[in-house]
Amino acid sequence: MSEHTAVEPSVVRPRRRLRSRLQRVDSTASPYLYISPFFVLFGIFGLFPLGYTAWVALTDRTLLNPDTHFVGLLNFTNLIHDSYFWNAVENTLGIWLIATVPQLLIALWLAHLLNTKLRARTFFRMAVLLPQVTSLVAVALIFTQLFSRQYGLVNYGLGAFGVSHIDWESGRLSSWIALSVMVTWRWAGYNALIYLAAMQGIPEELYEAAAIDGAKSWKQFRHVTVPMLRPTIIFTVIVSTIGGLQLFTEPYLFEPLKQGATGGSARQYQTVVMYLYEKAFAGTQFDFGYAAAIGWALFLLIGVIAFVNLLIVRRIRSVEH
Amino acid sequence: MASVAHAERTRPRRRPLSRRLGAPGPFTYIFLIIVAIVSAFPLYWSLVVASHDNSAVSAYPPVLTPGHELFHNLGRLFNSGEVNVDFWRALINSTIVASTVTVAVVFFSALAGFAFAKLRFRGRKLLFVAVIATMLVPVQLGVIPLYIEMIHLGWANHLQAVIAPNLATAFGVFLMRQYIVGSVPDELIDAARVDGCYTFGVFWHVILPAVRPVAAVLGLLTFMTTWNDFFWPLVVLGPRNPTVQVAVSTLSSGYVEDYALVLTGTFVSILPLLVVFLVLGRHIISGIMRGAVKG
Numbered sequence: 001m002s003e004h005t006a007v008e009p010s011v012v013r014p015r016r017r018l019r020s021r022l023q024r025v026d027s028t029a030s031p032y033l034y035i036s037p038f039f040v041l042f043g044i045f046g047l048f049p050l051g052y053t054a055w056v057a058l059t060d061r062t063l064l065n066p067d068t069h070f071v072g073l074l075n076f077t078n079l080i081h082d083s084y085f086w087n088a089v090e091n092t093l094g095i096w097l098i099a100t101v102p103q104l105l106i107a108l109w110l111a112h113l114l115n116t117k118l119r120a121r122t123f124f125r126m127a128v129l130l131p132q133v134t135s136l137v138a139v140a141l142i143f144t145q146l147f148s149r150q151y152g153l154v155n156y157g158l159g160a161f162g163v164s165h166i167d168w169e170s171g172r173l174s175s176w177i178a179l180s181v182m183v184t185w186r187w188a189g190y191n192a193l194i195y196l197a198a199m200q201g202i203p204e205e206l207y208e209a210a211a212i213d214g215a216k217s218w219k220q221f222r223h224v225t226v227p228m229l230r231p232t233i234i235f236t237v238i239v240s241t242i243g244g245l246q247l248f249t250e251p252y253l254f255e256p257l258k259q260g261a262t263g264g265s266a267r268q269y270q271t272v273v274m275y276l277y278e279k280a281f282a283g284t285q286f287d288f289g290y291a292a293a294i295g296w297a298l299f300l301l302i303g304v305i306a307f308v309n310l311l312i313v314r315r316i317r318s319v320e321h
Numbered sequence: 322m323a324s325v326a327h328a329e330r331t332r333p334r335r336r337p338l339s340r341r342l343g344a345p346g347p348f349t350y351i352f353l354i355i356v357a358i359v360s361a362f363p364l365y366w367s368l369v370v371a372s373h374d375n376s377a378v379s380a381y382p383p384v385l386t387p388g389h390e391l392f393h394n395l396g397r398l399f400n401s402g403e404v405n406v407d408f409w410r411a412l413i414n415s416t417i418v419a420s421t422v423t424v425a426v427v428f429f430s431a432l433a434g435f436a437f438a439k440l441r442f443r444g445r446k447l448l449f450v451a452v453i454a455t456m457l458v459p460v461q462l463g464v465i466p467l468y469i470e471m472i473h474l475g476w477a478n479h480l481q482a483v484i485a486p487n488l489a490t491a492f493g494v495f496l497m498r499q500y501i502v503g504s505v506p507d508e509l510i511d512a513a514r515v516d517g518c519y520t521f522g523v524f525w526h527v528i529l530p531a532v533r534p535v536a537a538v539l540g541l542l543t544f545m546t547t548w549n550d551f552f553w554p555l556v557v558l559g560p561r562n563p564t565v566q567v568a569v570s571t572l573s574s575g576y577v578e579d580y581a582l583v584l585t586g587t588f589v590s591i592l593p594l595l596v597v598f599l600v601l602g603r604h605i606i607s608g609i610m611r612g613a614v615k616g
Contacts, residue, residue, distance in 0.1 A: 023519070030520035031442035034432040038489040039448075041429075042455055045486035049463030049470060056466055113353055116345040126602040127357035129609070133598045134364060135549035137566045138587045141573055142363045145370065145580050151379045153366070189360065190609065197610035242459065249551050253570055256578065273552075280465055281556055288465050295462040302459065 056292040063286035075293035096244035099180035111195035128189035140253035198232040248273040371585040394585040411568035434497025538608030
């Protein structure tokens with residue numbers, strides 16, 4: 001790297017020496033300097049808060065009372081006996097399940113349709129991705145209107161089939177369905193593009209071999225495409241688990257008046273992050289210690305569910321092979 | 322210019338794969354057109370509601386075409402005496418936040434990506450693995466202590482509270498590093514060094530011009546994500562100094578559901594990204610698909 005350390009003619013030596021020293025400093029220090037913004041920022045705003053959560057969760061800290069006391073595992077033992085918390089866990093898992101499974105199946109099917117010699121290919125890809133550009137807030141507010149009881153278009157459409165008006169927001173399952181429609185609408189196309197990218201990397205010979213074996217389109221899809229997409233499917237399942245279990249915006253805005261973050265009058269769709277928000281910011285308690293404990297519980301929940309998903313998705317592969 | 326060259330380089334790799342693909346039948350088109358309609362309809366619907374007064378919202382059968390009240394509703398939206406939030410301020414705030422974050426993310430990612438791709442230093446591999454590993458850390462769960470941190474810094478309710486934590490992303494570093502490894506030849510860097518460039522000179526004169534295509538993609542994705550971010554701005558900014566997303570959500574928290582107003586705000590909040598997407602959507606799609614293959 002520093003070619004300038006070779007013996008130099010004596011006339012230019014002082015300047016060269018300075019330059020060569022500068023160059024040496026430059027080549028050793030620059031790399032660290034260049035990567036430091038990322039690490040410094042991550043340390044201050046990512047790692048430190050995460051570690052600090054562990055401490056806060058062991059205290060009775062609130063916003064209004066900064067002198068905190070160490071309370072040990074009290075927040076966690078309270079959490080275990082907190083029926084609102086378990087209700088939130090149940091809601092989160094329920095909504096996540098009925099949002100993720102159809103979403104990924106639709107995405108797979110969409111990718112399959114897009115992976116053909118389409119005319120207007122870019123148009124269809126853009127159409128599929130359009131919901132992803134729409135903010136969560138916009139999705140939530142538009143669909144909340146569409147699902148409203150009296151004048152919502154969804155009820156109007158169902159009315160045409162003789163279904164009487166459903167109060168989507170007040171029922172447990174019905175609110176879960178409405179929320180899962182929002183999630184699916186926003187994310188199916190995005191996942192479809194990810195599957196499409198992976199499909200385009202599948203070697204052609206595999207399809208030729210399958211065709212020689214007499215496999216028709218559907219069988220090719222099942223026995224070539226899906227197994228080859230396994231790593232990508234695992235990736236999308238994990239990502240939707242991490243995202244889906246932190247669901248907040250849609251249920252938060254689905255609620256009329258929006259201030260309480262209780263997830264409906266009977267807490268029928270309050271998610272874990274909403275409960276965290278309610279405890280820390282929305283109520284009158286500003287109970288940071290307890291909210292931090294909820295954060296850790298959610299972290300644990302995400303880890304467990306992601307792991308279970310990994311096992312399930314891997315098992316399907318061995319069945320299909 | 323550079324983006325054209327790049328597109329031409331990647332395309333031949335994909336094309337042969339689609340040889341096997343049959344021409345799609347009419348059902349494929351019918352399904353996809355239905356999907357396109359379903360994708361676009363909610364956005365269209367927000368325009369429909371935003372262009373009527375509230376009596377049309379409750380009309381039966383519902384009105385399905387845009388009306389003439391859009392400008393009236395816009396007037397209400399931007400008249401801070403009438404609504405519970407300063408919408409101009411929200412738009413300006415979001416523009417400041419998203420632009421700052423976008424420029425910083427692109428710059429810092431290119432800088433770090435350059436170091437990981439082309440410079441030799443101790444611990445390079447390990448540190449790059451560390452960057453990837455940070456993607457798996459759910460930093461959102463640290464929201465409580467982060468909020469406490471912001472109060473200590475005196476940043477709560479100020480824009481820097483939503484700017485600072487987002488100035489550098491692991492995804493950006495990763496994307497830049499992969500791109501620079503694949504598309505900036507070492508000879509170019511050596512040539513610049515022979516010409517007497519220090520490392521930063523190499524970065525400025527060689528790397529930055531070369532990464533322009535991927536910088537555009539990263540910039541677009543970052544701008545979108547930042548513009549649409551909701552949870553953290555809601556927590557740390559609140560309705561008095563809001564971003565657009567917080568402002569729109571505040572509109573809907575009145576005692577009466579004023580759907581025309583709420584969806585006018587919603588429509589205005591989507592519009593900038595919608596325009597960007599219609600003009601540059603191809604690049605966003607390529608960015609997502611490229612990230613997917615590598616990830």
